[in-house]
Amino acid sequence: MDGRDWGKFLLPYEQATEELKVKLKSLRSELKARDEYAPIEFVTGRVKRVSSILAKARKLSVPLDRIELGIEDIAGIRIMCQFVDDIYRVAEMIRLRKDLKLVYEKDYITNYKDSGYRSYHLIVEYPVQTSLGSKPVLAEIQIRTLSMNFWATIEHSLNYKYRDQLPAHVKERLRNAAEAAFQLDTEMSSIRQEIVDAQQDFEESSVVVRRVLNEIQELYFFRRVREAAQFQLRFNELWEQDDVWGLKELSLEIQAALDRAGKGGQS
Numbered sequence: 001m002d003g004r005d006w007g008k009f010l011l012p013y014e015q016a017t018e019e020l021k022v023k024l025k026s027l028r029s030e031l032k033a034r035d036e037y038a039p040i041e042f043v044t045g046r047v048k049r050v051s052s053i054l055a056k057a058r059k060l061s062v063p064l065d066r067i068e069l070g071i072e073d074i075a076g077i078r079i080m081c082q083f084v085d086d087i088y089r090v091a092e093m094i095r096l097r098k099d100l101k102l103v104y105e106k107d108y109i110t111n112y113k114d115s116g117y118r119s120y121h122l123i124v125e126y127p128v129q130t131s132l133g134s135k136p137v138l139a140e141i142q143i144r145t146l147s148m149n150f151w152a153t154i155e156h157s158l159n160y161k162y163r164d165q166l167p168a169h170v171k172e173r174l175r176n177a178a179e180a181a182f183q184l185d186t187e188m189s190s191i192r193q194e195i196v197d198a199q200q201d202f203e204e205s206s207v208v209v210r211r212v213l214n215e216i217q218e219l220y221f222f223r224r225v226r227e228a229a230q231f232q233l234r235f236n237e238l239w240e241q242d243d244v245w246g247l248k249e250l251s252l253e254i255q256a257a258l259d260r261a262g263k264g265g266q267s
């Protein structure tokens with residue numbers, strides 16, 4: 001392939017990268033607009049430089065007329081997430097999409113690389129609509145947390161600066177740094193879980209509170225004034241003590257009283 005052909009060759013990759021970036025950014029804004037939690041923090045993409053394609057083809061012994069299949073990351077997308085769990089949610093959303101086909105995946109989170117590198121990779125086939133018809137191109141989608149990205153960006157630039165000749169002790173320190181970054185992710189996930197649990201507890205307790213108050217109102221409706229007033233006093237105490245379990249028990253008692261009131265006469 002001579003120099004003039006590269007522009008044409010890269011066109012569908014440029015289109016694929018741009019379209020995938022727009023689609024994945026829209027996924028984030030759509031989820032946000034619906035007030036749903038958006039597991040995507042931000043999205044980037046790039047088309048591999050010709051010099052980098054040639055270097056990789058040489059390294060992997062891919063003949064130049066086979067690079068379309070032999071080099072999978074000419075079109076590259078990167079998705080950054082806040083939490084490790086989000087990575088797997090985003091991967092699932094991509095698997096379910098109808099506008100691309102999953103070719104294979106690499107879980108470098110569970111099976112992190114010797115360098116310490118962690119990310120989740122999906123190699124997909126994306127059909128680009130060109131003036132000559134549909135053209136499938138391969139694209140690499142890397143999904144990672146912000147701290148995995150922090151580590152990979154610095155490690156990449158160090159490797160670039162030292163031309164992949166990092167001294168052993170630096171490599172060792174980078175491996176330690178990757179471990180520390182992952183511990184940060186783990187710690188952040190557990191803090192988040194605690195907040196989610198606390199929110200669930202709060203929602204559960206407000207549902208019970210509303211239920212008990214409605215039931216007491218119903219008792220008043222049946223003119224069970226004395227009983228309702230007693231339940232109200234017990235409710236006040238339990239509510240002050242934030243005793244959700246006690247409130248649930250009280251609700252059962254009021255329901256029994258309501259049953260009796262429904263069947264029997266009024267007091």
Ligand SMILES: Nc1nc2c(ncn2[C@@H]2O[C@H](COP(=O)(O)OP(=O)(O)OP(=O)(O)O)[C@@H](O)[C@H]2O)c(=O)[nH]1
Nearest residue numbers: 056073106113115116117121142151152153155156
């Ligand atoms: N910073 C950093 N990025 C990595 C590392 N390993 C993989 N990556 C990224 O992940 C991409 C795909 O890596 P691999 O799954 O190993 O793919 P590969 O084509 O078999 O091997 P590469 O020659 O490393 O691209 C690379 O092009 C990088 O962008 C690493 O150790 N450090």
Ligand SMILES: Nc1ncnc2c1ncn2[C@@H]1O[C@H](COP(=O)(O)OP(=O)(O)OP(=O)(O)O)[C@@H](O)[C@H]1O
Nearest residue numbers: 044045046048049052056076077078140141142156
């Ligand atoms: N899938 C991707 N999405 C977004 N950016 C990427 C992706 N892959 C690599 N990059 C970034 O593109 C820039 C150029 O990287 P380049 O494609 O030359 O090398 P690489 O992917 O890191 O390595 P290799 O050539 O060994 O595959 C770097 O800043 C790199 O972080």
